[in-house]
Amino acid sequence: MSRLKKNLFMAVFLLSSIFTFGETKELLGRNEEWKYSDIGIVSESWRQNNFNDSTWKIGKSPLGYGDEVSETDPSIPIGTAISFGKDDDKYITSYFRKEIEVKNLNDIKELEVFLHVDDGAVIYINGVEAFRKGMNDEIVSYNSVGKFKAKEETFIISKTLLKEGKNLICSEVHQDGPTSSDLWFELGIKAVLNGGIKSDTAKIDLKEEKKSDTIITAKKISKITVTFTGDTKTTKGFAWYTSLDSKKSDLQIVEKKSNIADFSNPIKFKGTTTIPTNSKK
Numbered sequence: 001m002s003r004l005k006k007n008l009f010m011a012v013f014l015l016s017s018i019f020t021f022g023e024t025k026e027l028l029g030r031n032e033e034w035k036y037s038d039i040g041i042v043s044e045s046w047r048q049n050n051f052n053d054s055t056w057k058i059g060k061s062p063l064g065y066g067d068e069v070s071e072t073d074p075s076i077p078i079g080t081a082i083s084f085g086k087d088d089d090k091y092i093t094s095y096f097r098k099e100i101e102v103k104n105l106n107d108i109k110e111l112e113v114f115l116h117v118d119d120g121a122v123i124y125i126n127g128v129e130a131f132r133k134g135m136n137d138e139i140v141s142y143n144s145v146g147k148f149k150a151k152e153e154t155f156i157i158s159k160t161l162l163k164e165g166k167n168l169i170c171s172e173v174h175q176d177g178p179t180s181s182d183l184w185f186e187l188g189i190k191a192v193l194n195g196g197i198k199s200d201t202a203k204i205d206l207k208e209e210k211k212s213d214t215i216i217t218a219k220k221i222s223k224i225t226v227t228f229t230g231d232t233k234t235t236k237g238f239a240w241y242t243s244l245d246s247k248k249s250d251l252q253i254v255e256k257k258s259n260i261a262d263f264s265n266p267i268k269f270k271g272t273t274t275i276p277t278n279s280k281k
């Protein structure tokens, strides 16, 4: 293998390894059953482990009312229609509880979360707020209104609130007002696992010895371009293309020693994101 070709192979392999959403394990499916309260205000201890939710109802997700199918993906029907009180004076907040089982916490690097909420939500893991969408930064109460304009998002959060074994996930979903016509709550959580990504997650076409525009098929990365300037042993430029729902991605580089890349001690770079003029999606 010529030096140039070898360099190119290394560069492209390493680039294919930046994908940090790589190997995941589902912790909470988007269509699982939740316990829920749809009767208005609840006790302040509703999101604690020792709260007695035996009188709460049980329903399959997505939960809500006013929409037969998801507004962002019409192939997803509502799982459970919940109550809302009076039509012109609906309950502002509805409450949801779910227990999940976590095994081998040490193998988990971080969490990939999907949330579709109408109109806003605060999510707690084991009684502590993990994140919120569509709610301002103030302390939330039953009467706090929200508006998550994007409606759905997939994003990464830290695993620090998780523990080995049983974990309690709680969500309070807020309407944007008492006459709002619809409510939607759909949450999924995947564990992003530590360790390497198998090299077969990226198929690299090296038959054509292109110096740039090398196309790979990897999960969620549609294309990587490599730019060579000056001494190729020390300097390379690259851009990677992800879909618009990847809000940001960072680059990790490791030396390839076998077919498994070891990411325990990578060189890390922060990337910048822009929408290219030639590929707007």
Ligand SMILES: [Ca+2]
Pocket: 118, 119, 175, 176, 180, 181, 182, 183
């Ligand atoms: Ca609404």
